Amino acid sequence: MPPDLTRRHLLGLGAGLLCPRVALGFGTASRFHVAEIDLGAHSLHRPQAWKRMLHEIIQATSIEADPKVVRVRPSDPNLFEHPFAVLVGRKALPPLEDEAVHQLRRYLAYGGTLFIDDASGSGKGGFADSVRELSRRIFPTRPLSPLPGDHAIYRSFFLLERPVGRTQGNGTLEGVQVGPTAPLIFCPCDLSGALDRSMDGRNTTPLAGGEMQRREAVKLSINLALYSLTSNYKHDIAHEVELMREGRIE
Amino acid sequence: MSWWFGGPLSEQGELFWSLSPGWILPAALSVLIAAAWSLRREGPLRLVEAACWSLALLTALIGVADPVWHEAEGRTEPGRTVVLVDSSRSMGIEAQGLSRGEAAMRAVSSLGPGVDIYSFGTTIKPGPPSAWDDAGTDIGGALEAVADRYLGQQLRSVVLLTDGIDRGGLRTDDAGSLSSRVPSLPGPLTVVQVGEALGGVDHAVTDIRTGGFAFLRTPFALTAVVEGQPGHELPVTLRREGRLVDTQRTTLDGDGRAEVRFEVIPNAVGRFVWEVSIPDEVADTIPGNNSHAVVVRVVRDRTRVLQVCGSPSYDQKFLRLFLKEDPSVDLVSFFILRTHDDFAAGWSPQELSLIAFPYERLFTEQLETFDVVIFQNFDFKPYFERDPNGLLSNIVRFVRDGGAFVMVGGDRSFDLGEYADTPIAGILPVRLGVGATAVTDAPFKPSLAEGGHQHPVTRIAGSLEDSALAWSRLPELDGMNRNRGLVEGAAALLEHPNVTTEGRPMPVLSVREVGEGRTMALMTDASWRWSFSEAGTGRGNQSYLRFWKGALRWLVADPDDRRMVAQPSADNVLLGESMRIKTVVRDAGFNPVPGARITGMVAAPDGAEVAIEGVTDEMGVAVSTITPQVQGAHRVRLVSEDRGAAETVFSVVTRDPELAEVSPDEAFLKRLAQAYGAQGAIRLPGEAINPLVDDSAERVVDEQRTVALSSMPVMALIMGLFAGLAWWIRRRHGGR
Numbered sequence: 001m002p003p004d005l006t007r008r009h010l011l012g013l014g015a016g017l018l019c020p021r022v023a024l025g026f027g028t029a030s031r032f033h034v035a036e037i038d039l040g041a042h043s044l045h046r047p048q049a050w051k052r053m054l055h056e057i058i059q060a061t062s063i064e065a066d067p068k069v070v071r072v073r074p075s076d077p078n079l080f081e082h083p084f085a086v087l088v089g090r091k092a093l094p095p096l097e098d099e100a101v102h103q104l105r106r107y108l109a110y111g112g113t114l115f116i117d118d119a120s121g122s123g124k125g126g127f128a129d130s131v132r133e134l135s136r137r138i139f140p141t142r143p144l145s146p147l148p149g150d151h152a153i154y155r156s157f158f159l160l161e162r163p164v165g166r167t168q169g170n171g172t173l174e175g176v177q178v179g180p181t182a183p184l185i186f187c188p189c190d191l192s193g194a195l196d197r198s199m200d201g202r203n204t205t206p207l208a209g210g211e212m213q214r215r216e217a218v219k220l221s222i223n224l225a226l227y228s229l230t231s232n233y234k235h236d237i238a239h240e241v242e243l244m245r246e247g248r249i250e
Numbered sequence: 251m252s253w254w255f256g257g258p259l260s261e262q263g264e265l266f267w268s269l270s271p272g273w274i275l276p277a278a279l280s281v282l283i284a285a286a287w288s289l290r291r292e293g294p295l296r297l298v299e300a301a302c303w304s305l306a307l308l309t310a311l312i313g314v315a316d317p318v319w320h321e322a323e324g325r326t327e328p329g330r331t332v333v334l335v336d337s338s339r340s341m342g343i344e345a346q347g348l349s350r351g352e353a354a355m356r357a358v359s360s361l362g363p364g365v366d367i368y369s370f371g372t373t374i375k376p377g378p379p380s381a382w383d384d385a386g387t388d389i390g391g392a393l394e395a396v397a398d399r400y401l402g403q404q405l406r407s408v409v410l411l412t413d414g415i416d417r418g419g420l421r422t423d424d425a426g427s428l429s430s431r432v433p434s435l436p437g438p439l440t441v442v443q444v445g446e447a448l449g450g451v452d453h454a455v456t457d458i459r460t461g462g463f464a465f466l467r468t469p470f471a472l473t474a475v476v477e478g479q480p481g482h483e484l485p486v487t488l489r490r491e492g493r494l495v496d497t498q499r500t501t502l503d504g505d506g507r508a509e510v511r512f513e514v515i516p517n518a519v520g521r522f523v524w525e526v527s528i529p530d531e532v533a534d535t536i537p538g539n540n541s542h543a544v545v546v547r548v549v550r551d552r553t554r555v556l557q558v559c560g561s562p563s564y565d566q567k568f569l570r571l572f573l574k575e576d577p578s579v580d581l582v583s584f585f586i587l588r589t590h591d592d593f594a595a596g597w598s599p600q601e602l603s604l605i606a607f608p609y610e611r612l613f614t615e616q617l618e619t620f621d622v623v624i625f626q627n628f629d630f631k632p633y634f635e636r637d638p639n640g641l642l643s644n645i646v647r648f649v650r651d652g653g654a655f656v657m658v659g660g661d662r663s664f665d666l667g668e669y670a671d672t673p674i675a676g677i678l679p680v681r682l683g684v685g686a687t688a689v690t691d692a693p694f695k696p697s698l699a700e701g702g703h704q705h706p707v708t709r710i711a712g713s714l715e716d717s718a719l720a721w722s723r724l725p726e727l728d729g730m731n732r733n734r735g736l737v738e739g740a741a742a743l744l745e746h747p748n749v750t751t752e753g754r755p756m757p758v759l760s761v762r763e764v765g766e767g768r769t770m771a772l773m774t775d776a777s778w779r780w781s782f783s784e785a786g787t788g789r790g791n792q793s794y795l796r797f798w799k800g801a802l803r804w805l806v807a808d809p810d811d812r813r814m815v816a817q818p819s820a821d822n823v824l825l826g827e828s829m830r831i832k833t834v835v836r837d838a839g840f841n842p843v844p845g846a847r848i849t850g851m852v853a854a855p856d857g858a859e860v861a862i863e864g865v866t867d868e869m870g871v872a873v874s875t876i877t878p879q880v881q882g883a884h885r886v887r888l889v890s891e892d893r894g895a896a897e898t899v900f901s902v903v904t905r906d907p908e909l910a911e912v913s914p915d916e917a918f919l920k921r922l923a924q925a926y927g928a929q930g931a932i933r934l935p936g937e938a939i940n941p942l943v944d945d946s947a948e949r950v951v952d953e954q955r956t957v958a959l960s961s962m963p964v965m966a967l968i969m970g971l972f973a974g975l976a977w978w979i980r981r982r983h984g985g986r
Binding site: 062106 | 566567568570571575583584585589594597601602603606775778779783786
């Protein structure tokens with residue numbers, strides 16, 4: 001499958017064979033895609049990692065995704081065109097301007113999701129500290145806390161026991177819970193590092209756990225997308241009862 | 251002798267003059283003039299003649315002054331007999347062709363003339379009862395009234411004729427405490443019991459307690475009170491709108507009373523008649539009180555929404571966020587997370603947290619538990635493997651029975667979801683079958699259609715102007731599913747600014763009423779932009795929230811929020827009270843329809859019908875007033891030409907206590923008589939009244955007598971005597 005080919009294209013192609021004038025698209029703007037928060041040299045640009053995630057989503061799930069990655073400044077009003085955003089860094093972030101913090105607060109309050117990936121893979125150090133400080137500024141009354149093992153992000157598509165990326169970090173994702181959903185998620189295990197590929201399609205980073213570990217990273221990335229769209233759907237009583245009945249969760 | 255004075259005049263009388271004192275001077279002058287006139291004559295006895303003329307004239311003047319002799323005196327007579335006749339409705343109960351009241355009046359006639367008769371129920375009135383229709387019986391109040399009215403007098407006898415079903419509160423007292431509560435009467439009391447146990451016992455449903463309203467799909471209790479023969483066991487049946495709901499057996503306790511609790515779960519919103527009844531038994535004296543109907547209004551506490559989505563998306567995300575955070579919504583979501591096409595990705599099912607889509611259960615046995623079903627970019631064909639048309643037909647039936655259905659756009663919706671030739675196409679507001687051009691993907695900003703300005707779904711601000719402004723500011727949508735325009739009876743609320751179908755702008759948002767239910771078609775999968783992209787402008791997401799709130803409210807509207815609605819002024823009224831039936835007529839855009847002619851009937855439980863008609867005013871409202879004449883559920887059915895029909899129901903629930911208990915209370919009447927000791931007596935049916943009397947009772951009657959002295963014959967005699975004498979003297983001595 002070509003990198004940018006989506007289900008809608010396939011449907012269009014199939015229908016086009018029968019009837020060349022059929023137009024099945026609504027444009028691509030409403031499809032799931034990724035916006036990288038651009039903090040210049042302080043943030044990492046890993047579009048191939050996110051495109052890989054988007055392609056995996058297209059192949060494994062029913063989500064209509066557009067495998068495109070855009071870069072956007074946190075204070076850019078266009079941020080609201082992209083409900084799913086990621087921020088990747090390795091070193092301490094500079095303090096964001098108040099305008100950017102205010103916009104991020106609004107973005108997350110009205111339904112956006114911000115996934116912050118610690119490329120150091122440790123969940124400690126300058127980047128993690130600056131993320132906690134940024135989280136404090138965005139949500140002064142809600143701490144960035146470890147997400148419990150039964151959080152919906154661990155079962156939004158795959159049943160996961162813990163987050164796995166290039167590393168295993170400290171063994172847990174952290175997040176800020178607002179009502180039924182966690183709009184800000186911090187991953188200490190360099191997920192994008194595990195997904196990243198070079199332009200020729202080869203993985204950029206070998207993993208200690210080999211391809212099995214990368215597989216787990218892909219599963220986490222898919223869960224992340226599903227969670228951003230369905231929030232606590234998997235905690236709906238109908239799902240919990242059925243999964244418990246089948247013995248897949250306790 | 252007394253004839254000469256117009257009758258006997260006693261010494262205690264007083265003299266009154268009718269003529270005012272102002273006449274004395276002219277009278278005196280006229281006497282002097284008469285005397286002077288007679289003195290003009292020359293000759294003897296001139297002075298005697300003048301004196302006679304003066305006396306005659308003086309007598310005439312006294313007569314003109316109208317003197318009156320007024321005598322006042324007291325006369326002693328034997329004491330009166332006062333008769334109190336119960337005029338309450340229970341006195342209308344007949345036995346052997348004679349009502350208790352008629353029997354009472356026969357007894358009164360045996361007392362002979364010269365009795366003071368009063369009728370009493372809740373109040374007391376002079377004279378015999380004209381009808382047996384008083385709503386209560388207050389024996390204590392009637393006795394108090396007699397004591398007050400004859401204060402200071404002695405009555406020969408007081409006779410009370412009643413069945414003893416007192417509602418004034420005396421019956422709970424024993425004889426001892428009763429004696430301290432009843433008033434002191436000015437004469438001995440004879441209590442005459444009217445009516446007797448009719449040889450059977452009356453079983454009755456005397457009350458239903460409901461709390462007034464109930465919540466949809468939430469258990470509520472109706473407690474029926476049954477009274478009758480102590481220890482009797484009987485079945486008690488609950489019906490809703492005539493349909494059997496439950497039957498329980500109960501045994502009346504030692505007081506002949508039982509409470510039967512029915513717990514029911516209402517499954518529809520609106521006004522419903524609940525009727526509790528017991529069987530008519532041969533020995534039952536009044537079968538008419540064996541059933542009792544009340545209207546209970548069922549309201550919705552939370553709107554139960556089923557959201558089925560064919561693909562997680564931003565549109566699904568923001569709708570779920572809204573539905574999940576709205577405390578008035580109980581949301582059940584099912585999202586298709588993986589299709590058959592995705593199986594090729596190679597993930598083991600054991601790795602997944604997915605569950606099977608329980609489509610059969612949802613769209614059969616559980617469908618009725620929802621208020622709104624939302625198909626959001628959902629194509630049924632891959633999932634409805636068994637009997638797809640049957641399941642879709644269930645949805646159609648669900649809507650026709652009052653449910654709501656929404657289809658939201660996307661590449662799996664409408665024609666792209668292959669709904670064109672399914673039962674669902676028959677309930678959508680838009681016509682499907684667009685063929686090759688199923689979507690248009692050019693961004694556009696929808697405009698308010700003519701019907702959208704006032705409609706509650708698209709009214710997203712306080713005023714029409716603000717609402718239109720808010721819609722004009724909302725972000726563009728990414729494209730839409732095409733359609734072939736509205737079906738008949740549907741209304742477009744938003745339309746495409748450029749794309750047309752059959753010469754009219756293509757509907758983007760449309761609504762339709764189908765049977766008792768409603769449907770809505772939103773032909774886009776980008777309404778999320780009205781929330782998130784709008785929030786990016788700094789204006790928040792209120793427009794999105796108000797749109798969906800308005801949509802849900804309209805979709806699950808109570809029967810009172812339909813286009814043509816009949817609303818009674820109360821669910822339950824008392825017998826004799828008037829009831830206002832308000833009819834509201836609106837068009838598809840929810841605009842009031844003035845001048846609509848309304849006709850219909852109010853059907854009473856006895857089959858009688860009262861015609862209703864009216865014309866709506868500029869607010870689309872017509873009001874009719876009726877006064878129900880019988881107890882029970884009344885059904886109102888109204889129609890308006892071309893505007894539809896409306897139905898409602900109300901109940902006349904007066905539980906007439908006078909008919910709920912019909913056996914005379916002999917024990918109470920005996921206690922009442924005992925409360926007066928030797929001055930009280932009881933007469934039971936079949937016994938002669940023979941009232942207790944106080945022969946020493948007497949009363950003083952004031953008598954007045956007035957004698958007009960001017961008409962006394964002696965006055966005419968005196969005047970004639972003196973005038974004749976004066977005339978004779980004058981003629982005798984040469985005068986003229």
